[in-house]
Structures are given as structure tokens and as C-alpha cells.
Amino acid sequence: MASDQNSETGQRTVSEPEEQCLDSDSHANAQDLSGLGWSHLEQFRDTGALGDLKQAIVYFSRALAFTPDGHADMSQQLADLGASYIDRFRRLGELDDLEKSIDYFSRALAQTPDGHQDMSQRLADLGLSYCDRYWRVGNLDDHDKAIDYFSRALVLTPIGHPDRPRRLEDLGLSYRDRYRHVGEPDDLRESVNYFSRAVALTPDGHPDMSRRLACLGLSYRDRFRYIGDIDDLEKSIDCFSRALTLTPDGHPTMSDRLADIGSSYTDKFRRMGELDDLAKSIDCFSRAIALVPDDHPNKLDRLADLGMSYTDRYQRLGNRDDLEKSIDYFSRALALTPDGHPDLPRRLACLGASYNDRYRRVGELDDLEKSIDYSTRALALTPDGHPDMIQRFADLGLAYRSQYRRLGDINDLEKSIDCFSRALALAPDGHPTTSGRLADLGVSHNDRYRRVGELGDLEKSINYFSRALESTPEGQPDMSERLADLGVSYSDRFQRLGNLDDLEKSIDCFSRALALTPDGHPDLSRRLSCLGASYCGRFRRLGDLNDLEKSIDYRSRALMLTPDDLPDISDQLANIGTSYSDRYQRLGDLVDIEKSIDYFSRALALTPDGHPGTSGRLADLGVSYADRFRRVGDLDDLEKSIDCRSRALELTPDGHPTISDRLADLGMSYTDRFRRLGELDDLEKSIDYFSRAFALTPDDHPDKSGQLADLGVSYSDRFQRLGNLDDLEKSIDCFARALALTPDGHPDLPRRLACLGASYCGRFRRLGDLDDLEKLVDYRSRAVALTPDGHAGMPRQLSGLGSSYIDRFRRLGELDDLKKSIDSFSRALELTPIGHPDMSERLADLGVSYSDQFQHLGNLDDLEKSIGYRSRALVLTPDGHPDLPQRHLNYAFVLLNQYQHTADSSHLLNSLNSFRSASQLLTGAPRTRFLNALEWANQACDYGYLNPMEAFQTTIDLLPQFIWLGAATKQRYQDLPLIEHLAVNACYAAIQSSDYSIALEWLEHTRCVVWNQSLMLRSPLDELHASHPDLATQLKTLANQLHSSSSETSQILLANPSDLMTPEQVGQERRRLADEYYNLLNRIRQLPGLEGFLQPMKAKGTTHIAQSGPVVVVNYTVMDATTPTSFASAPVQAESPPAINFPRHIAPPAVLASSIDEPRANFFRHGRTRTSSDVAGANSNSTPRSSQSFRNDVDFAMGEYGLGRSGDAYSAATRALRSKERTISTPSSRALPSR
Template sequence: MREHKPQEHIPEDTSSNDKERETTSKNTEQATSNQADDMSYDDVAKQALFHWDRFSRLGNLDDLEKVIGYSIRGLDLIPEGGPDTIRWLGFLVKCHDSRYLRLKDLDDLEKSIAWCIRRMEVTPKNDVSLLSQLKDMVLLYKARYQRLRRAHDLEKMLEYSSRLLAYTPEGHPSLPEVHDRVGESYIYRYEWNNCEADLKQGIRYCSFALELTPDGDECLPYRCAAVAEAYLHLYRRIGNMADLKKGIEDYTRALELTPDDNPVMAHWLASLGRAYSDQYERMEDMDAFSRSIDQTSRAIELTPDGHPGLGDCHEILSRLYHHRFRRLGDATDLSISMEHISRALKFTPDGSQQLSDRFSFLGGLYLELYQARGDHQDLDRSIKLMTHAISFAPEDHHPARAFLYFSLGTPHGDRYRRTGNLADLEKAIEYHDHAAELTPKGHTLLPVRYVALSMALADRYRRMGDPVDLGRAISFIMSVLDLTPDNHPSFPEQCTSLGQLYIEQFRRFGHISDIDKAIEYRSRALKLTPSDNKRLNVMLSNLGLCYIYRCESSGDIADVEKAIEHNSRALELTPDGHIGRPGVCIFLGISYRNRYQLMGDIADLEKAIEYTSHALTLTPDGHIELPFRHYLMAASRHQQYQHTGDPSHLEVCLVSFRRSSKLSVAPPRIVFNNALDWARLASRHTYLHPIEAFRAAMELLPHFTWLGATASQRYYDVTMMDNLAVRAAAVAIRSSEYATGLEWLEHGRCLVWNQALTLRSPQAILEKSHPELAAQLYDVSQQLHCNENPKYRYDLAKKYSDLLAQARLLPGFEDFLQPTKAAGLLKAARHGPVVVVNCFRNDCDALVIMPGQDDIGHVALPNYTEAKARHARSEIEQLVCNKGLRERGFMLKGGRARVQEPDPDVGLVLADLWNDVIKPVLEHLGYLTNDVTGQLPHITWCPTGALTFLPLHAAGDYDQPRSKVFDYVVSSYTPTLTALLTSAPTMPHRVPRVLAIGQTATSGYSQLPGTTRELASIRTHTRDRAEYSQLTGRKATPKAVLKAMENHDWVHLACHAHQNVTDPTKSGFFLHGGRLDFAEITRRSFRSKGLAFLSACQTATGDERLPDEAAHLASGMLMAGYPSVIATMWSVMDEDAPMVADMVYSELMKDGKVGGGEAGRALHNAVARLREKVGERNIARWVPYIHIGS
């Protein structure tokens, strides 16, 4: 830690060597001559003193061996505990300590400690020698700590120094030294645990020792240096400039009191040089820079060649020149810094802890070199050096590791931003997280580590889109600003980082206030950045980017002008070859393109293309930004083609769009958005090849809604897709590519659903020929299916993807778990036609699949539009709202008085649905001329987009006879064709096991007395036909219900339910003691199930933002393994539910099976009876009941 004047040990003889060590390694018991056993006690004592005296004069280790032997013999000749025992033990302590200093054999140090402990055990508490013994214990534990770096020795050092202080009387001449020992012990412990309280205790004791030391005392300069070093520690811990000033003052005083020929002079000069380096880093004071070089250079002159202290001096100079490089950007300073740290490493002894710091620092310099010139080899070398540095670090939780983790996290983050490798990003977050955890609150480096962690989380947010990452990133930066004074050199960087996070927040939520905040913070950062700072160009371009975003939102020409102004200045300050030059060119290209869009001047568009072309020329292959830059070129060239009509511009445009939409190292979200924008444009301009564009977007879809993201995040991602599947299908159908349209609808809708089904897909075929791979795939898929922790999902998804790729390399498994082609989808029509109805804007079409047919029928529906569908939904929702249909158990009449709008005429929208959608389909099928006296045919409807919320099964003109869908067919629904393919009818080899759940009373909701009758009727119908169990009241907890569902084939839920409009995964059934939610249900993987009857409200309502995701409880039951589900589109009357259930079970129990259309037919008949009872026009009562599945 620091140098001491006290003569603590016998001077080291540097002439010892390995041969000398070998000759003295024999047992001490054999060191004496054979006559020792025959000597008298007095002769043994004389011989011991004689050899000790000669060793003290000549340093011959043979004499030391004899002293040890005679001392052990002397102990044997006297009784334990006497005064001579203490003296002999003292001899042994000194002998082993002296030999340790000569040979560095740890065994000697261990024996010296052991003899010292034994000496203290036999020494009376009032013995005057106790003070010197306690001092010896402090010094020995200090020596062992310096050798082994174990916390136990630190604690012992502090324990014995504190006891030494307690035994030292007031006024004793050794009191200053004792206080110094206690202070030194605390400071050592601070260096181990980074505890600020220990450091302040150390300063307190060392300062008191200095106060007690008179002028002229030979220890005075040492104690000045000790106090100086302690205050410098405190400055580096909390950043208080007064502590830095105090440290410089005390080191200066120590040097003034010390002659140049003192061996400690060089070390103190180097320490003062480092203090001035700290001052330069903080204040950017060139006088401090010069003083640091002067002091450190003097230290080098006074340090002998080959001395380890030279390493400290060169490290200080390296850091000093590095600070100036970061300030001014002169590459010469970086080269000098690298030269000095390389020299420092040459002077660093093997096994030194400084190896880790210095290798890490050299790695950091290579990182700076990469950031300056963009050579990826510098980046790889940086990571290699920093990884090597960790191998020399202390144990895992040592505070010294915080700096190493922070240092290593930074190049991994840079390599991710260069290559897009997600593994690098995860490592960056992991290392920065560890660094922040190991850095105590209030530490001066905590803000820097929070910023690094924040930026890594922001990178992951941009990659994965998880708002939790963005929220954490903003939280860290805000806490950093609270900790950092405005005049701190790092404050501008922190402001610009916060500005970036507000940009991300603006891009997600679209609030203009966020971009205003980004401009505010980045303007502040620019104002605080000196004009000669090498980062000025970055600050300018960062602010310019903010104006680009605000211009694109507001259309204000003033924002465009500011964007051009700032980015032009940034480009002037960015030298050729600088890694940031392509980015600045891109910002300028975007700025000029924005001005062209506002003002129409073709010169601006030409400048935009010029700057974008230059950026592309400077961007190396494999760079993470390359696809986006190709997209910007494509967009600009398209505008140029529109302006000029020159086909060469269109050709470049298409090439650029293709390159921008190719999956590479860039984040898949970026590449997908490039393809989506191309597809949007192409749907309006056919010369942009719409089918090719949509195919590119559809192929990227699984990477956009990545399995590694949580279900909530994937649902959010779906809302960002702009109805891709229905839009793409409309284009394909328009081009008569019906099979392509069918595939795109299947693969681009219900994405979260399909991913869950894939994870549960049977792997029996793979298991037969490759059981080990199948087992691994099954294990990972089950973990993915059940684990929503983002940290684990990323790793699991990567492993799952790798295993799938491995399986697809096997012969015969090329299409293993690949999306089903159209030929396979046609098999979904097993029990009647399946009709997929697609509706996007003015394109509405039905694709008809018939059992046993290989062709896809097409029915154009030109009279229906997306606008009509949205109007129909609005009218139905208004009716539901007017009736108060919020939950099961509502009352149509007799409620409290309220002002109510008149009911909309839902009959009109149902008539439109009949005439424009259903009737043309039934005509195509030939069903309108069927004999209705027999069994009605069964149709499964698969609506898309806005149609998913409409009751197709209730379509009809209720003013005309035989003009309603239920007059001609039995209707069921399916969210996807895959849902029909994966379902199989339950086999009648045994009676079904039926579970009924009933909740008559739920806190905060209306009573449901009808559930009692409902369950009673089910019990009656299942008697002698099925095994029946029920859970009601307090027994029906979420946990108990889930467990019971595992052991039963059918489940009937008669209770309240809720559709969460904010997060569909939180929709659920209200049971006793909690909610059984959608997320929990979909994590289940039930086998061989049958019917799920959801006699509750809103179980098939769906989410308005996710029309094609079937994000409702009914789909959750399908996903969980129930092939047939009866559910409700809105709330039902408590008096109706028992009647419908009674009719359904009465019919189903005749055969005891579902899955072949039986449940749909049973519900059709039950609803017909309800319709007879309440009237056809009482739509609110009978329409909500629907059947989903097979």
C-alpha cells in the first residue's frame, strides 16, 4: 500500500537464489549439531545468541538454521510459560520472519505466525512485551495478506492493530505509530471491500498519527504520504475536489521533507504525478498535465532499471496521455499512451494484481483505436486483452472486478453494434450489470457504469423491443444525472445519452414531448462541450438527429434547416477514415431528403443520394447499419424515379430494397421494417414488385416476432405489423395466387399461437431415428413454453433455433417443423368446408377449402369493405354497451336509471353481412338450394382482420324469410387452419371425464345463482355416461382447477371472466382466491382433451389491437390442448346459460365425443331453442354463443 520508515524486519539479502533455498529447506530439528542434545541449557542459550549475532552481522543462513534448532531445543529444556519461553518463542518468530524475507518461502511466514500466536498465549496480560508482540502480529498478518490477498488476514490485521491501540497508554512514544497501524489496516480493508466507512476510519487514524508526530521526526514524511494517499483514495471514491487538493498538498509536503536519495522518493513522486493526472482529467487543466509529466518523469529517473516501480510510472504516463487523447483527439497521444502501458506491463511481476488492471487498460486503448479508425481487428484485440485481464483478477465478488467487468462490457457492446451478434450484446449487459452491482452507492465511478449499462439496455430494446429494457435504461440515466454536477466532464455525455433514450421513447409512443426533451438534453450537452473537444462532432450529429425526428413528425422546415446545419458542422469536424463519418453522411442524406419532401427541390434529393452513396461506400460488408443505409438509398431512388421517370433510378431502387430486406447482421426488427416499407410502397406501385416485396416481409416475420421475446412483447410487435398478413394476402389474391395468399394468412396471423403450437408439436418421427436430438429439442421447447423471463428466453430461443437447424440438416428432415404449405393446409377441411374470409380496405375475398379437394375456391366479395366491417363492429358494440352486457349476470331491465342512447339498428349490418359476404359463399357452395329438412351442412369460418369481431353465424336479413345463415348451415369458427390440423376428435374407447367449475359469488361482481342449476343439469346428463367431478366455491382456486384439468377430458367453467384490453395475457377467469389467466392457461400442454365449455362473459371477445391474434380465453383453451371450445363473444344472461348448457350436454352425452363437429351442431340446436324462447331479434341474448374448433 505505502512505504514505512520503521525497521520492521531484518534487511533482505538479494543474493539468495534457488540453490540457497534448496540447501536450507531441511527440517529445523536437524539444524543443530549432534552435541546439542547433550548441551546444558546455558550452553544452548549461548549458542543461540552467538549464531543470531553472527547472522545479524553476516547474513549467513546456516547461522539462522542453527538459531532455530537451538531455540527449539531451549524450549524443550524449560517448563512452559516462564519468561524464557517468551524469549525463545520470540527468537523463533524473528528467525522464520527473517528467513521468509530472504527466501519468500510461505512455510516460514506460516511458522512465524504460529510461533507468535503461541507466544501471546503464554504471555501474561500485564507483560510489557505484549505491545511488541501485538505489533509483530499486525506486521505478520500484513505480510501474509500482501502475499495471499485473503480477507481473513485483513480482519486479523485490523483486530491486532485495534488491540495494540487499546494496550498502548496515553503519552506512550509509540502512540503515533500505533494509530498509523490502525489507519493502515482500515485502508487495506477499504482496498479490499471498497467500503467508504473503512476509508474514512483509515483517514481518521492516519491523520491523528500525523498530528502526534513532531517536526523533525524521521517518520513525518511517511505519515504525510499515508494521509495523502488516503485522501486520494477518497477522491477517487466520491469525487470531492477538496480531497484531491488535500492529497496533493500532503504528498508535496512529504517530498519536501525527503532527500532525493531516499528509496521511497520515486514512489511518492509517481503518486503525486498520478494525483495531478486526476486533476487534469477532472478539470482539463494543462498546468496539471505538465506537473503530472514532470513528477512522473522524475520518478522514472530515480527508479533503478528493472524495478517494478517503473511499471507504476509508465502506467501513470499512459493514463495521462490517454486523458489528453480523449480530450483533444490527437492520435499521437493515443500511440504514446499505448507505448507507456506496454512498458508498464514489462515491469509488472508475474502474479501481480496489477496485471489485470494493465492488460485491461491496454485493451481499452485498442478499443479507442477501433473507435477512431474502425478496424475490427483492434476491437477483437481489445476483447482478447480484457478477457485475459480477468484471469489475473481477485475472487469473483472482489470490488476490483467492477472495473474489469465494466471495461470488458464496453467492447462487447461495440462489437454488437458492428456485427449485430446478439451474444455480444448479452455479454455487454451481463458485464455492465456485474460492474454496477459491485460498485457501492456514492462511488465516483457509479455514474459511468450506470451510463454504460443504460446504453447496453437501449441496444437490446432496439433489438428486441421490450419496454422493460427502455424503462430501466431511462431510470439509470436519470439517477446518473442526479449524481453528477453540471461542471463534471462526463455530464455532456450523460445528457446526450439521455437524449437518445427519449428518441427511443418517441419512436415507440409518438409523443412529441419526448423528442422535445431529447433536443433539450442534447442542446445542453453541446453547449457544455468545449470547441476543441474531439467529441464535438458527435454532439453536433446527435443533436442533428433529434431535429430530423422532429421534422418528420411536425413537418416544420425550421427543424430541417437545423438538422442540415448541425450535421454539416459535424461532417466538417469528422476526419476521413473516422468510424463515425458514414453515420454523419447518413444523417445529412436524411436531412436533405426531408427538405426535398417539404420543398420539392430536386437538388436536395440529389444531395441526399450523394451523401447516402458516400456513406454506403464507407460502410464495410457485415456492418450492422448496412441494411438500413440500403433502405435509405432505395427510398431516395424511388423518389428520384417518380420525379424523373428515369428507369435506371428504379433499377437501383429495387436492388437497394432487396439488399435492405436481406437478413444479415443487422437487428431483424430493422430488416423487417425495411421489407415492410417496401411492401407498403409496392402495394401502391406495382412496378416495385409487390409479390416479391411481401414475400420478403413474410419470410422475415418469424425473426421480427422472435421466440426469444416474451408473449407480451410479441403481442406488441404484432400491433406494429400494420396488418401485414391480410394486406399481403389481398395482393396475392388480386394476382390469383390463392395458395400463396392462404399460406400468408396462415403464417402471418395468430403468430404467438402458432409459435406455442410449434413448441408443443409432436417429435415422434425425429425421436425414432435421432432420440438424443429429439430429447434435447423437447426439453428446450418445454422450457421456452413455460418460461417468460426475458434473460432466459434469449438463450433458450437461440438454443432452440440451433437444434432445429441441426435437425433440418438430417436426411428426410429438411422441412421439420417448417410452416405448413398450402397442400397441407387443405387437409384442415375434414368435416365440411372451411371458409377463410380476408378483408383489407376495399378488397374482400373468400378462399374456400373443400374436404378431399386439392383446389382452393375463390369467391370475390366486391360489395364488402374493411370500412363496412368496422362500422358493423361499432354498431354491435354500441348495442352491447347500451344493454350493459359487461359480465354474466347482467339485467336487461330494472337497473338504475341512466341516460341511454337509442339502440342502433344492428339488423342493417347483419343484413349487409348476409348479402355481401355469407350469401355469395353459400351460393358458391350450392347450399342455398339444399333440402333443409335433413341435417344441415357444417361450415367452419376463418375470418381475418376486422371481420374477426363480427358474428358471421348471425348474418341474415331478418325482414326476409329463409335469409339467415343458420337456415342453411351449422357454423363454427377457427382462428387458424393449423388449429384444425392439430386437433383430433376424442376417441370413444372410454367414457369422458368431465370437470365442472362453478362460482356463484365473486367479490366485486354480481351473483350468479344460475351456475348451481347449470352444474346440476350437467351432473344429470353425465350420469351413467361420463365420470363427473366438480369444484365450487372455496375449493375452486386457480391452482386446484389447473390440477383437476390435467386429470379430466372435458371442462366446464361457469363463472365470471374478464378480457384485459391493455394486456391480453392478463385476461382470465375469476375463481376463489385469484384469477386463472390466459398466460397460465397457454403455458399448459394438455393431451387428448375434448370440450371446453366457457360459460362466462367475454371469453371470445378478442383484442381490438390484435384482430388476427385470437388473443382471448377461448383460443387459450385451444392452445392448451382442447380441440373444441364453446365460448361467448360478450356477456350472457345468467338465466340463459343453464338452458344452453342443458341442451348442449343432453345432445353430446348421447355419443360422449367431440372433435368431429358434434359440439358445433349441439350448440347450433341449443341456440335455436334459446332463439325460439327470446325471439330472433333479441340479438343480445342468443348471438354471443359460438363454437370454436372441430
């Protein structure tokens, strides 16, 4: 502003109003003009009419223009004009008016001599202008100047002077303003002190009493906000109420008085939670805004005040209309706030917070982006050291946390932690906001724990939440939130470490939080949901159905209280879906699984694309589809389960704590599909996923037990599929470790016991160790005892126990065990719902026991029951099911039993058909089909109607799938004892049918199986290479890889020596290569001229053996124990075509017969378990009977009778010497057929 004194000419510069005065009335008296100016100024101050203010400025300007330099009134004239300009600034907010007021007051002070009675007033006037400029511009220097001028003015004002209260008021105002800027509590204390003294010195009825009371009320409110003493808040409301009462209607300050008391009611609502206080604040703010003209600078404050109250009501009641109003008022307030205004950061922050609230309510990313933008700008405009800096960091931290939860970018989470940490660092000890800042930081550390899985973050969250709770006064509305936050972290720590004490703490915290949450509060649904989650966790840990029912009740109430358009609705739907899923798994009611699928589907549909929660939604839905598949058997549900779980895994980032859960879930679905369709690839995938899940699960994690159990199940399944004893030992190890990690009282304990029992069952059936038998009975008995009545898993537990009893009956012959098995199987059947996929297994089990009882007691009623149960089991087993061949085998045996009793040949025909199906249905595992075919062949030796030639041909055709290249060499030798009599028995059957060519072929096909496979891999491929070089190269490469992979080393180097394959990977790679090798062989054998490529030699191909005389092949079996069976091949003439002659049976000399041990008189009949001595032989890791004495016996027989050492004849003789008894096959581990 230009000075009224020209620096160059020394002449006064006349302002525009002054020029108007001179032009209009050059003879006016300055004193009279000044009087007129004060009259208009007082009128403006009473009514707020801008016309009066304009006239006051005109008259004061004219008075100044007519006051000569050096006149005693010059100081007063300047001060009057300065007072008018500061009033106009306060009315219109024009910074130029404020600058003029400072200029006029400064000049007035300069022209006031020391000791003058007006010096105090001049200092106070200038202090007020600097104070206003501080509030307008935010320069702390102006504030310090104001305090300096006010302090000097107070010193110059004597005690008892009428202006003394005003001086105290001015100084109190300055200290309060500096406190608000710097946050120094000493300034706050001084402001209360000065305002209190000012009020005490102001007589009743004085016009300034209202303003002084309001000032004191503001300082009390500031102290409440800093210290949190409710007494200060009550004092502020009292002061504001008295000030409002003393303010006449229509007074310009009425709006300020209403706004002041409205703010205190807002604080009281936030402190005490009474809706009545919130209603009063909205009423006061609404009345205040109605009294403020649109062009008044205070308009933006009133808009912001009302916007804040609507925000509070939205957060308390959840009415979206209140949220929209708050955004509207904040937006209008921001639009009216000029750039550079000190309140601009607050306006931006308020609007940013409301956009964050609307994002949480509606889920629109645009609102979240606005929230971050406004919060960032607000922080950037807030000067360092400003008390509001704490809230600015907190607001931005909240926005970043919301964005992290929506988009999953961990950088946003790190930013939120940084913002909250800086906000906490800026909060002085004892500050009322400290509790909120601690809670904010605790929430973000909890989020980071859930994302990264670091226990340190979880411990920090508990620490911050505990401190936040301690610093929250009793009765404060935030107490509920503090308790809920702490409950969440205790719940997370329970899930991570499994400590029941943490679970109980979480339930206590959530219960107290719920009790403190009033009806109608928006957080009520969240409180109910959290408590429901903790009860669900306790059910899963302790198995108490009451906890599960409470979980469903709380979560149902939470869902009902959640508006349909709230983003949280998807969480609530997923939560209740989880509880229904748990109840289905506990009670088996299909209605519950349908509800869970419905809730999970709705939750997924409401989860936006890209949301971090999508993975969890898919995983939840995948669990329920898997459960429904297991209950109903619909393959479509299984495929849906795999799809959901695969997508969930894809959406879960590496390093996420839930990645192990996702892997385990997918592994379980592949396990289910393997058990349903029998594809080995699905089983390999399940082992891979379970292994990865196990590796990613910390050793001290409660889920470790489940991961071990899952892996044990897959190893057990693979043992049953491939027969590898290593898999059985791995399953026992996994189940034993899982059991050791499962605490007493855990609902999964029965399942752990049952699984370990099942593995011991497999080992007993394979090796025959009685100790394993006793263990399996013990574990399965304990599993049944620990399974509560009504549990959905009870039928399976009873079925397992029944199988254990029948195993012990077959081993020890105790009839009581047989009775127990029938009882267990009957109860299992009774508890299995109609239509359940396990129904066929229940029926089959019961049929087995009744068949055994018939064989033991000869009661025809038992036979009829066995036939009935096995028939129904067969009917209920769907086409394509891997268990269908086993059902046919069981049925074939019971029909055979029926034939034995009735001699009705139709039963034999039906038995034959079932034997065929049991051996030839491709849905069964190759190993199972081979063993079934072997059973058929063994029975066909006794019952010619069962077509022994077809039975043995089927068995021999399946032999390469039983002793197959995909198994390690060790396993193949372990499997050899199971087929050691196949060659001679098949040969005998062919001789009995007078098909000597087939007899010789079968001997050739079944000799030295493992050795011949190794030779096949190293066979020259000249013929193939000549016609199909590419196929020859492929086959040779696969053969070399397969030969190398048969090594028993624990680790095999890959192409890169730094990479090592685990034994598991080696086995999977070997099986993959074997499949590729066989598939390529089949392709080659489809080519013309290559039909017999690498096939075992046909009969006509063996004639080259007889080059110098006839060859005699001796075949000795227990089926013709009186004399060995032999046949001869004539010598080959050099010029004649090859020919074979089988003239007759030849009885060999007695010396050969004497070299062969007489067979056991009491050889095992079919269907009996082998003795321990037989089992011991089967478990040998060496080639059966490979001792030198055995070889000497063979040499003696061969040399003495001129059989020679040619390979085929030597092998045949060796086989003959080994044929001491017929082989007894190992029954299936799932359903044991009786013979």
C-alpha cells in the first residue's frame, strides 16, 4: 500500500476516498467527519451492514485528509481508518484491506509519543492486525510480532484500567494462536490464564463479556483436545453457552457463538458417543451457516464445520446421505478458500478424508485416488512443526492403507506405515491423538504381517494396540475399536502359533468391544463378525458345536446389519459361508454346503477384479465345491474346485503367507481327482503341491500338522497305486509327525490317528508284521473313540476300524474280530447318507465281512447277505471309477462261492464276466488290474469254466504294467516274488490245453523280467533306424534317459551340475519317461512291419535253440505234483525250415525229480494271507533264491540231462526249480475279497 506521505516531495498522497471527500466538501470539519465515521462503524458492528462499513471508511478517510501533518489528532485519525480496514478484511477477506490496516496502525503508533495515554491502544491495534495476517497468511513472524505488541500494550495498561481486560484478551488470543501453530503446551496454558483473567475483570453486562467467554471457551476446548480432560470440555461448553446467551439476536457474532458451541458438542460426541450431542452440534452449525452471508469470509468455516458433523454422523450411523452432505459442504468450503489461506490444508484434508470414507462405503477407485490427492496436497501445504501435521500424516496413511487393501501393492502399505510412524513421532506424550496414532500403526503392521508373514510385524501390532488401549480413557467411544483391533491381532497370533490363550484373549476383546458398541453403530456388524470368527476358530481347535452355532449366529447378524451396497458385504458373505462350510464338514448336512456355495459365490461376484481378496474368495468357493463333490460325486464340482483353486493360486503373490494354503488346497483337489479318475499325473501333482506347501510352512506354524497329513495321504495313495514301499514308509513318517504335532483335544486328532492307522494297515498287508496289525487296530480304535457322535466323519472312521478287525481276523482267526468288523461296517453303512459317493464302499466292506463269515461258519444267510451287499456296491459304483475293477473282483469271488454251494454253472459264467471286468476295465490302476488278473488266473486253474487260457493271457499281457520301467529297479525286484510262480503255472495251463507254442511263449515272456527290460533299453535299433530314423533317435534318447533314471541314488545331477533333483523329482521324472517310452513304442508298433518291435519272442522264434539236438523244458507245478511236465523240441536241420515238435509228455529221470524238493503238503489255498516266512521272502531286496547253492542245483540238473546252458532253456529250468508252491497275491488295501 502506498504511504500517505510522498517520499520525494514530502506532500501527502491522497487516497481515492479522501479525494472524494475533498471534492465533495473541502470545508468539512475533521473531527465531525471522524464522529460520523465512528457512528457508521458502530452501526456496522451491530448489524453487519456493509453499507455502514463503507461509509465509515469514507468519513474516516475524509477526516484524515483534513488533518494536517503533526496535528495531535493525526494518530487517532490513522488508527480509526486502520480499524475500519481490519473490520472490512474480517468481513470480506480481502488481503489488501489487511495490509492497509497494518499500514495505518503502524503509522498511528509511530506518531504516538512515548508516555501518551493512547500508546497502549496503538500497540494493541497493531498487534491485532499482525494476528489477523498470521491467520490469513500463516507467517509465524507475524504471530510473534502480535505477542510482542500485545505484551507491551498490557504492560502500559495500569491495573484497574477499563482496557486491561481487552489487553489480557488480546494476549490470550495470541498465545492460543501460537499454540495452534506450534503445539507448545506452555502457550496453551498462558492463553487459558490470560482469558480467565480477562473474563474475571469484565463486569457483568459488559458488551465484551460474550466475546471474552467465547475466547476462554476456545482455549478450554483446545486444552481438552490436547490433554483429554473431560472437565475442560465441560468448561468450554459452559463458556460458549453463556457467551451465546449474552449475544443478542441479529448480532454479527451470533454465527461464531453458535459455531463455537457446536464444535464443543462435536468434541463431546466424539469423547462420549452420545448421539444427542451430535444432533446439537449439527443444529448449532446449521443455524450458524444460515446467519452467515454468502460473501462472508467465515462462510467457509461454517461450511467446513457442518461438513465435519455430517461426517461424524455418517461414521456413527452409516447413512450414506450424511456422507454425501459432508462431501458437498467440504467441497463448497474448499472452493471458497483462496490459495495461500492458512486453512487451505485443513479444507483439503477434510475433503480427502470424506472421499476415503466414500471409497470404503461404495468402493469406487476414483474416490480413493481423490482421497490420496487431497491428503497429499494438504500435507504439502502444512508447515513443519504445525500441530495439524500429525493429522495430515495420519490422513494420508489411511488413504495409502485403503489403496493397499484394494490393489495389493505392498509399496502402498509401506507408505502407510511410514506416514503413521511419522504421525506418532510428532505426537507429544499424553496427547489425546496418541491412542489413534498407535492404533493406526498397529493396523498397518497387522496388514503387513498378513501380507509378508513376519511374526515381528504381528508382535508390533499387538504392542501398538495394547498401548493404544491403555491410553484410551474409559468411556471413550474409541474404546470399542481399540479392543476390536487388539482382538484381531490375538486371533492372528493364535492362527500362527496355535496358543489357545491367544484365542481366549481374542474372544474376550471382541466380546468387550461388542458390548461397548451401541445399536445402530456402523461398526456393529464388524464387531459381530469378528466375534463370530473367533468362535469359529475355537470350534476348529476344540470341536465344540456350541462355538460353531455361536459363530453362525454372530455372522448371520453381522450380514443382516450390513447394507447391500457396502463393500464389506463381500467379507460378511464369505464369513458366514465359512461357518456353514465348517458345519457341513462337522455334521454332513447337504443344506449347509449349498448355503456355503451360495454365500461364497455371492461374495466372489461382489469382489471387484484386481482386488487382493479375490484369491481368498476363490479359495473359499473351491473348498465348498470340493466338499460337495465328495458328498454328491458330481465331477463338475471337482473341476470347478480345481479351477477356483488354480485361479486362487495364480492370484496369490510369491511370498504371501497364504501361498502354502493355496498350494495345499490345489493339492487336495488333485488328490480328489486322482481317487475319482485314477490318473497318476493328478497324484504326482498333488504330491508336488503338498510338498511345496509343506516347505513354505514355518516349523512352528499350527498348519504344519495338516501339511504333513496331506503329504502323507498322497504318499499312501501312490503306494496303493504303484506299490513302492518307500512311499508307504514316507506316508507313515508323515502321519506320525503330523500326529505328534496335533495337540490333545484338537478336532483333527481322530483323523491323524486314522491316517496313521491306515498306513500301518498298508504295511501289514504288504509285509505281514503282526506289530503293524496291532498298531492299526489301536490307532483306528482311538480315532473312533475320539470322534463325536453325529460327526460327518464317523462313517469313515467306523469303516476303517472294521477293516482293521477283518485284517486281524484273517491273520489270527479270532471270530470275535469278524463280529466286530461286521458291527463297525454296519454302523458305518447306517450313518452314510443315501446318495453319498461312499455308499458303494460301505456296502462292499460289509459284503466282505459276511463273505468271510460264510467261509468260516458256513451259514448260507451270510452268503446271501454278502451277495446282496456286493451287488448293490457294484451297481452304485459309477462307470469310470477307479474302484470299479475292485467291485467286480469282489463280486466274482462271491459268485464263485455261490457256485461252490449250488453247482449252478450260471454263477460261474457271471463270475467269469466279473473277473474279466476286474482285469480289463481301464479305469483301474494297472497294478490293480494285473493283481486282479492274477487272482482270476489262479482261480481258473481250479475251475476250467473260468477260461484259464484267457486268464493267463490277460495276466501276462498286463505284466509289463506291473513290473514296469517307471518303477525303480529296487521296487521291481521287490515285486518279483509276487509273480514267481506265474511262468510255470501259465505254462502248465497251456500244456493242459495242449497249446505248447503258447506254453513256450509264456515261459519266454515271463522269464527274467527286470533283466529283459534292461536289455530292451539297450537293444540296437538298426531295423527301426533304417526305416524311421527320427523315431529311432527319439526312442534311443528316451531309453538312455530311462536307463540312467533307474539308478537308486538319492540325487541325480541335471544338465547343470549345480542343480540337483530330489529323490521325489527323480521318481516323477522316471515315471514320466516310462510313459513317454511306452507311448512311443505303441506308436512304432502301429507301423507296417514293426508290429513285433521289441516284443517278447514268439514260439517260432525259439527254434534256433535246438541247433544240435532236442531241447527239453521241464515245468514242475503243485497242480501236477506227482510228476513234472516236460516237452521237447526237435533238432533243427541245416537245410530245413524251422519247426517245433511237441510229441508228448516226457517223464524225466528220477534224479531230476529228486533234485526238486517235494512241495508242501499243506500249500496255501487262494484268499489266505501269506505266512511270515513267505512275506520275508517277498521283502528281500535281492533276486529270489540267488544263492550259490541254488545255482549249483540248477547247474546239476542242466548238465546231467544235457539241457545245456542256453538262455531260454536255462531260464525255464531255473523257473521250474523255483516252483515250490502257487503264488498268493496280496489283496487290495481298500476292500478285501474273501475267496
